[in-house]
Amino acid sequence: MFPRWPVQRLRVEGLLGPEGHIHPGGPRHLPPNEPPAPVVVWDHRGGVARVVVSCPRAEELGICPGMPLAEALALAGPQLVQWQARDPHTDRQYLQALGYFCQQFSPHVAVGPEEVHAALFLDVTGTTRYFGSEEALCRKVARALHQLGLRFRLAVADTPTGAWAVAFYGKSLFPSRPGAEDDALEIVPPGKTTEALCPLPVGALRLDSPTLELLSRLGIHTVEQLLKIPPEELRYRLGPGIWRRWQEATGQVPEVLPFLPPPHHLRRTFLPEFPLGDYPSVLQAIEDLLEPLLGELEARNQGVIALSCRLARECPRDTKPRESVLEFLFSRPVLCKKHILSVIELRLETMRWHGTIRGVTLEVLQFGPVEGFQHCLVFGDTPGSEYSPRPVGELLDRLRARLGPQAVCSPVLTGEVNPDRSWIPGPPLSGFGPSLPLPKRFPQARYPHKEPNMSARGYTSEDSEFFRPRRLPRPTTLLKEPIPIATIAISPWGAPIQFVLKGKPYQLTRSWGPERIETGWWRGEIIRRDYFRSETTTGHRFWLFRELDTGQWFLHGIFD
Amino acid sequence: MRFLPSFHHQDSVETPLGLRPWANGLRFSKAAENTCGYHDSENSSTLRQKNQELVAQLREAILRCQSQWRPAQGEPAISTGCPLLDTLLPHHGWRWGTIVEWVALGEGAGAKKIALATVRPAITKGAILFVVDPHRRFYPPAAIETGIPPQAIVVLYPQSTKDTIWTIDQILRTGKGIVVWADVPPYSPAVARRFQLAAEQSGAIGFFFRSYLSGKGPSWSDLQLIVSPLSSQGSEDQWQWRIELHRSRGHLLPDKPKVELSWNEWTGSWDSVSPLARAAVTGGRFARA
Numbered sequence: 001m002f003p004r005w006p007v008q009r010l011r012v013e014g015l016l017g018p019e020g021h022i023h024p025g026g027p028r029h030l031p032p033n034e035p036p037a038p039v040v041v042w043d044h045r046g047g048v049a050r051v052v053v054s055c056p057r058a059e060e061l062g063i064c065p066g067m068p069l070a071e072a073l074a075l076a077g078p079q080l081v082q083w084q085a086r087d088p089h090t091d092r093q094y095l096q097a098l099g100y101f102c103q104q105f106s107p108h109v110a111v112g113p114e115e116v117h118a119a120l121f122l123d124v125t126g127t128t129r130y131f132g133s134e135e136a137l138c139r140k141v142a143r144a145l146h147q148l149g150l151r152f153r154l155a156v157a158d159t160p161t162g163a164w165a166v167a168f169y170g171k172s173l174f175p176s177r178p179g180a181e182d183d184a185l186e187i188v189p190p191g192k193t194t195e196a197l198c199p200l201p202v203g204a205l206r207l208d209s210p211t212l213e214l215l216s217r218l219g220i221h222t223v224e225q226l227l228k229i230p231p232e233e234l235r236y237r238l239g240p241g242i243w244r245r246w247q248e249a250t251g252q253v254p255e256v257l258p259f260l261p262p263p264h265h266l267r268r269t270f271l272p273e274f275p276l277g278d279y280p281s282v283l284q285a286i287e288d289l290l291e292p293l294l295g296e297l298e299a300r301n302q303g304v305i306a307l308s309c310r311l312a313r314e315c316p317r318d319t320k321p322r323e324s325v326l327e328f329l330f331s332r333p334v335l336c337k338k339h340i341l342s343v344i345e346l347r348l349e350t351m352r353w354h355g356t357i358r359g360v361t362l363e364v365l366q367f368g369p370v371e372g373f374q375h376c377l378v379f380g381d382t383p384g385s386e387y388s389p390r391p392v393g394e395l396l397d398r399l400r401a402r403l404g405p406q407a408v409c410s411p412v413l414t415g416e417v418n419p420d421r422s423w424i425p426g427p428p429l430s431g432f433g434p435s436l437p438l439p440k441r442f443p444q445a446r447y448p449h450k451e452p453n454m455s456a457r458g459y460t461s462e463d464s465e466f467f468r469p470r471r472l473p474r475p476t477t478l479l480k481e482p483i484p485i486a487t488i489a490i491s492p493w494g495a496p497i498q499f500v501l502k503g504k505p506y507q508l509t510r511s512w513g514p515e516r517i518e519t520g521w522w523r524g525e526i527i528r529r530d531y532f533r534s535e536t537t538t539g540h541r542f543w544l545f546r547e548l549d550t551g552q553w554f555l556h557g558i559f560d
Numbered sequence: 561m562r563f564l565p566s567f568h569h570q571d572s573v574e575t576p577l578g579l580r581p582w583a584n585g586l587r588f589s590k591a592a593e594n595t596c597g598y599h600d601s602e603n604s605s606t607l608r609q610k611n612q613e614l615v616a617q618l619r620e621a622i623l624r625c626q627s628q629w630r631p632a633q634g635e636p637a638i639s640t641g642c643p644l645l646d647t648l649l650p651h652h653g654w655r656w657g658t659i660v661e662w663v664a665l666g667e668g669a670g671a672k673k674i675a676l677a678t679v680r681p682a683i684t685k686g687a688i689l690f691v692v693d694p695h696r697r698f699y700p701p702a703a704i705e706t707g708i709p710p711q712a713i714v715v716l717y718p719q720s721t722k723d724t725i726w727t728i729d730q731i732l733r734t735g736k737g738i739v740v741w742a743d744v745p746p747y748s749p750a751v752a753r754r755f756q757l758a759a760e761q762s763g764a765i766g767f768f769f770r771s772y773l774s775g776k777g778p779s780w781s782d783l784q785l786i787v788s789p790l791s792s793q794g795s796e797d798q799w800q801w802r803i804e805l806h807r808s809r810g811h812l813l814p815d816k817p818k819v820e821l822s823w824n825e826w827t828g829s830w831d832s833v834s835p836l837a838r839a840a841v842t843g844g845r846f847a848r849a
Contacts, residue, residue, distance in 0.1 A: 391734045391735050392688060392734060392735075392737075392738070395730060395731065395734045396714070398730060399716060399727065399730065399731075402723065402726065402727075403716060403717065403718055403719070403723060403727065406717075407716060407717040407718065407719070408714065408715075408716055409714070409715055410710060410711060410713055410714055410715070411700035411701075411704070411710045411713055411715060412710060413701065413704065413710060419699075419701075422701055423700050423701055423710075425715070426710075428714045429688065429711060429712075429714060473702075473705060473796075473797075473825050474699060474701045474702045474705060475699060475702060476672040476673060476676065476698065476699060476702040476703070477672070477697045477698070477699060478697060478698075478699035479697065480696060480697070509791065510792070512796040533796065535791070535792060536668070537791070538666070538789065538791075539669075539670075539788075539789030539790045539791045539792065539800065539801075540666055540667065540668030540669055540670075540789055541668045541670065541789075542667075542668050557699065558667050558668045559668050559670055559673060560664065560667060560668060560669065560670065560671060560672040560673070560769075
């Protein structure tokens with residue numbers, strides 16, 4: 001973690017190249033660790049230039065973040081303070097360059113979220129043996145960073161969030177001084193990340209500001225206090241993000257980090273002599289670029305996982321050249337040129353072509369080892385599975401390319417009672433395997449012959465130590481917006497005996513319910529409804545509800 | 561006497577118009593009658609008789625072609641999980657590489673519920689359910705309730721009819737172990753033939769849902785099932801349907817076989833509505849209702 005990165009970045013400016021290499025002359029001829037004058041970085045906030053970050057020397061003068069720049073200059077004198085406007089883009093660029101610099105310690109380096117205190121994540125799994133131990137590795141990293149004149153704090157833990165939390169909220173914040181590497185280093189023993197996190201403030205989970213503010217108002221200040229709340233309540237009342245962050249911090253679910261591509265870029269550019277006007281010629285250019293890239297990958301036994309295609313466009317109406325970036329994500333490492341081209345072609349077909357193409361750049365953003373699999377002599381390709389997953393993966397690639405990534409999903413149940421929010425789209429076929437666990441509604445042992453142990457109408461006590469409510473049937477078709485309907489009912493709060501939809505009357509013989517669905521105030525829109533499953537005289541079934549506030553009836557679902 | 565075309569030796573004859581009798585099919589006889597001037601009742605009745613014979617021969621030929629359309633393959637069909645429905649289906653279950661059309665009598669008939677319940681055995685063996693839902697109306701919790709794991713469901717949202725047809729075609733071409741579930745838009749016979757070939761070649765199953773009105777037209781599906789709901793007799797979990805096998809490729813169905821089923825949504829158990837059929841199930845033999 002690099003505290004006050006916008007200030008520290010000024011020190012490495014001119015020293016680090018964009019790909020992490022050190023310019024000739026450094027680092028032995030670095031400027032002294034402390035700049036001659038205090039440094040202040042300012043930004044416009046609320047129409048006023050205010051100090052965003054200041055170096056420790058400036059703080060000694062009484063300058064602190066949030067202070068108007070004019071006041072800061074008055075305190076120290078404009079001649080004595082080096083003041084500079086904040087430039088997040090350059091901050092990010094230099095952090096990325098530092099990430100490339102750190103790839104000498106681990107091939108997997110990711111740049112952390114953009115904040116005042118920047119962070120780099122190094123996945124050191126399996127690399128410690130080259131350095132002796134984790135501690136030796138950290139000392140080596142610390143020495144290299146000191147040579148660049150940076151202040152930092154290092155932490156090693158089982159998970160990225162765990163390491164970040166310990167680095168940021170550990171026992172001593174910002175203690176690093178040249179020659180005192182031990183102070184800036186904290187190593188959490190394997191398997192002890194949860195224990196290390198418990199006493200830390202809730203901010204250690206990298207939660208967003210509104211959530212932190214809410215937790216503060218509720219009197220929850222440490223992670224330990226937060227964990228005393230049951231997970232279900234935590235999810236409902238504070239959103240699913242907080243529970244997910246905890247699971248990521250403890251390694252229960254993997255945390256996805258945007259690792260930097262390797263220094264040796266797999267990138268090819270084609271600048272045509274004449275602009276390309278139609279998509280077959282663009283596709284031909286892409287094919288020509290793809291071939292050497294795949295050749296390089298094949299030599300390393302690697303396949304493409306993520307690919308980006310940049311098209312420099314030139315529009316007749318627009319004098320400024322524009323760039324279209326197409327990104328492709330494959331379900332597994334691919335080396336098959338035909339498949340990659342077919343996916344690119346599907347995307348190009350759906351594009352609207354305006355103007356001409358002046359340049360095509362193809363870059364492999366992510367690659368991985370090609371999975372070798374043994375062909376089965378008799379049945380499918382993969383042993384142990386009745387059906388081969390390979391064509392399905394390729395199918396998903398094609399569907400994503402043509403329909404868009406948002407249009408291909410697998411459902412994930414959220415546990416919400418509100419029918420509109422009871423599921424969310426998740427990544428397709430994640431966790432799919434030959435032996436899928438069946439949902440609890442039909443435990444394999446009793447399905448389909450044994451009757452459930454009904455302890456009360458609507459409730460069952462089996463499979464759980466608790467008396468959990470029975471899941472009531474849901475319609476196969478749920479309307480995007482409930483349709484208001486006119487009904488006739490015998491009692492004002494009872495089920496209807498007739499409803500009219502699009503001018504057609506439906507006589508109802510039976511209705512089962514009500515199933516009351518009420519959502520809490522903390523879930524945004526308040527819903528108070530009584531749902532009924534209604535059957536017509538002909539046996540057709542509908543899902544109706546009455547708004548408890550207005551008494552208006554709606555059709556929400558159809559048991560198609 | 562003028563020349564009377566013989567339908568038994570049609571290859572060797574020429575009509576006065578220079579046409580072969582088979583070239584114009586059945587309409588030729590009427591044309592020949594008018595052109596050649598057969599107006600007397602005796603000749604006309606002879607011609608009518610000949611025509612009837614021809615129609616009978618053609619019908620027989622069509623039946624022969626249809627029944628020999630596909631030789632029986634060694635791979636067994638996947639049971640629907642409902643013994644009574646298995647007996648209704650020609651291969652005693654869902655067969656890979658076929659397209660099944662579900663025609664529901666009105667909204668809320670429950671055809672999709674039956675389809676979900678009967679496709680579950682295939683899903684538990686590792687198949688994947690691809691739901692093509694252009695109108696964004698499919699509600700996955702209903703599928704999960706019937707015992708289909710959410711990981712085995714892929715929901716797709718094409719935005720246009722063209723994309724919908726392309727998506728169905730692509731999925732059907734993928735291979736065995738795929739079940740396509742789609743509210744199909746009206747499509748041309750060429751598209752239908754594409755779907756049929758795609759399913760046959762790859763071995764995927766297509767479940768297409770059509771309304772009764774659109775389902776009455778010509779169909780290229782291997783099976784067409786008409787689902788009409790029955791009153792549930794007061795039980796919330798009990799669904800009752802009458803399922804009619806309206807079309808089966810390779811089989812002539814002069815009397816459309818049908819079964820009346822009862823399904824308990826909570827336990828997942830199937831039963832017959834008719835006590836006689838239930839007795840037949842217990843005895844291990846089925847008689848088509």
